[in-house]
Amino acid sequence: MSRATGTFDVVVVGARCAGSPLATLLAREGITVALIEQASFPSATLSSHIFEADGLAVLNRLGVIDRLQAAGAPMVNRVDFRVEDVHTVVPWPRESGDVGGLASVRRRVLDTVLADAAEQAGASVCMSTKAVGLLKDEGRVSGLRVADPTGEFELRARLVVGADGRSSTVARLAGARKYNVTANQRALYWAYFEAADMGSEPTFVSHRWGDRFLLGIPIDGGLYQVLVWPEFSERARLRADLEGTFMEQARSCEPIAKAIAGARRVDKIVGAVRWECYFRDAAGPGWVLAGDAGHFKDPAPGRGISDALHQAEALSAAIAVGLAGSDERLDEAMTRWGRWRDDEFAEHYWLASDLGAAGELPAVLPEVFRALHAKGRADVFFNLINHRAKPSKVLTPRRILGATLRALYRHRRPRVLAEVATLGAQDRRRRKLNRHPEYAAHEPSFEPADDPILTTARARRSF
Ligand SMILES: Cc1cc2nc3c(=O)[nH]c(=O)nc-3n(C[C@H](O)[C@H](O)[C@H](O)COP(=O)(O)OP(=O)(O)OC[C@H]3O[C@@H](n4cnc5c(N)ncnc54)[C@H](O)[C@@H]3O)c2cc1C
Known part of the structure; x- marks a missing residue:
């Protein structure tokens, strides 16, 4: 070079x-x-590194998959997914010719x-x-x-x-x-573990319930990556005890707790608090x-x-x-x-x-997933994350209506109606913004020192 x-x-x-x-x-x-x-x-670089089937397909066309696999990056073809009270373990959708469902390779x-x-x-x-x-x-x-x-x-x-x-x-x-x-509403921290129990099949864990949002995935080098997405209300706790708060959140997710129970954290906990x-x-x-x-x-x-x-x-x-x-x-x-x-x-x-x-997701969204899963079509949802389906083709008016009726049956009526009204107004505003973009009033400096990521948290190896 x-x-x-x-x-x-x-x-x-x-x-x-x-x-x-x-x-x-x-x-x-x-x-x-x-x-x-x-x-x-x-x-x-300050970035986590989970990517999906469509990205893997591009990497395959570039001819670099063998080199990534030589670095020990497993193909992950199964997801342990929880959204509020809906929980399942299913294959991650792949198209014919795909080399894998997901992967996570350090940058x-x-x-x-x-x-x-x-x-x-x-x-x-x-x-x-x-x-x-x-x-x-x-x-x-x-x-x-x-x-x-x-x-x-x-x-x-x-x-x-x-x-x-x-x-x-x-x-x-x-x-x-x-x-x-737009501005983010949660921070993100991640860490790597060695000697984790990754089970018999590489599995991507994605759990989101209440104020909690956690991900876990096997990565290159035989390591296991855990990501926690704390709300800003956790900020004081994180500042006072990053390691303790990170581990408490990680252990609150059952499959992640199991994976890291006998594991040892390697390297620092890194993360980002604010981005635009x-x-x-x-x-x-x-x-x-x-x-x-x-x-x-x-x-x-x-x-x-x-x-x-x-x-x-x-x-x-x-x-x-x-x-x-x-x-x-x-x-x-x-x-x-x-x-x-x-x-x-x-x-x-x-x-x-x-x-x-x-916060919790609006009640209709888990209901859309529940209905798809009940019909054996969880892949329709995950193909949103594969960028192989547009949100407007998955969250159709018909599916939202059905989900609203089921949500009204399961949850408090005023909450569901207020959420649906908010989602509708938000959707109309976003469609308008897509047609008529709203320009930022002034462009902040783009010098690296003014990077919108304000905080990188680091904790010493001590697990
Ligand atoms: C906290 C966080 C977590 C993330 N987690 C994920 C994740 O799990 N999965 C995922 O898919 N994406 C994730 N992302 C997003 C991902 O990091 C980016 O979308 C991706 O890196 C974009 O790649 P890029 O090549 O456009 O830019 P970058 O990766 O930012 O690369 C830009 C390059 O340009 C170079 N450069 C900059 N200025 C100059 C200059 N003046 N001259 C020469 N070189 C220059 C930089 O050194 C850098 O190497 C995350 C992002 C953040 C902030």
Whole structure:
């Protein structure tokens, strides 16, 4: 991984889940591409790392599954799922040709494999190289000013891709505006355990009841990952005793308690307390954003990685078409891709906010799952998380009506009616926002120091 010089068809900034696959796919098409990354891999990033069947399918097409499996990442094909009082253990849905249902691979492993694939495909990969400025010709972005340990230099390109994450430099320099911004309602902490009892079959545990929300999954390196999503009301307890509060929450979920009963925690408890979810303007003359640079959703459904992979595939195809024409045609292709992005991810964006919301879920939602499960169709629900079904196709008016009637039978009538009225109003507002986005009043700084993740909690190894 060396210094790139000269002129490329495309320069991509950021070499993780969005940038590296994009560079790989472009290079395989014979497109000249430089991939710029300020970090030096292997390097971790503040992100959990659970992803689903559709993301695994993209990784398979990229040809990196063997390397991930060599790192000891099991394919997880079963889910132990609880939502309020509905509990089941069922297969995670897969389509024919899928290599697995879910997986969880630490980012220092996953991102290194992805960047290596880009280099093998022929991209010029520059690590420890930071994008610091945009070059412009007659108002159109025409390349980047970058800095590496030896100094600053320029890279010219017909297209600059910002795959540089939430604090995207490309977005800031290009003036991309945020819209439909929402704030998280729960924090997230996770930890890894060795010698955990993972049972006879790798199983993803997802339990959400009352104020509790926990996930557990076997990961690479023979470890077991536990994630807890405390509400902000737990903040004082977490500040006073992170380890005690984390373990109390982890043990309140029966299958997770069983898995870690004889296990030992390795490494620190890490997490994030506050983040902002958003869309950003996707493209402009000579530039386009991919992955978190352009769109970040609540991590509750664990969709950021698969969505970045999904976007890389769609964007590489759009770029290949655009590069065959004039700069004007290329910019039009990027604008069209941006419209596709918003259309493709808008409904899931709101669903992610709902899954990460504080408090009990509205009573109708567990009822929708209960009815699907009773008909042997729990897969319909999990395919929402696989990004293979749109929320509007699963949470149909008919299903919501049936669920409301059942919820009225099981719960207090005023509560259910108030929840349904709120859901209806919220749905109408969101549909309007999808058509007429609400832009953030001002764009906060995107310097890394101002990252919206305000707190990273760490506890010493002491379990
Ligand atoms: C707390 C938390 C938990 C999460 N948990 C999950 C989960 O379990 N599953 C899941 O699917 N998703 C999860 N996500 C989301 C996931 O992390 C992101 O969606 C995913 O990393 C997006 O990949 P990306 O390539 O777009 O951006 P990033 O992974 O952020 O990569 C951007 C890269 O750009 C580089 N960069 C930035 N600026 C510059 C510059 N100026 N010059 C050069 N390089 C630059 C950075 O160094 C970085 O390597 C979580 C996110 C958070 C915050």
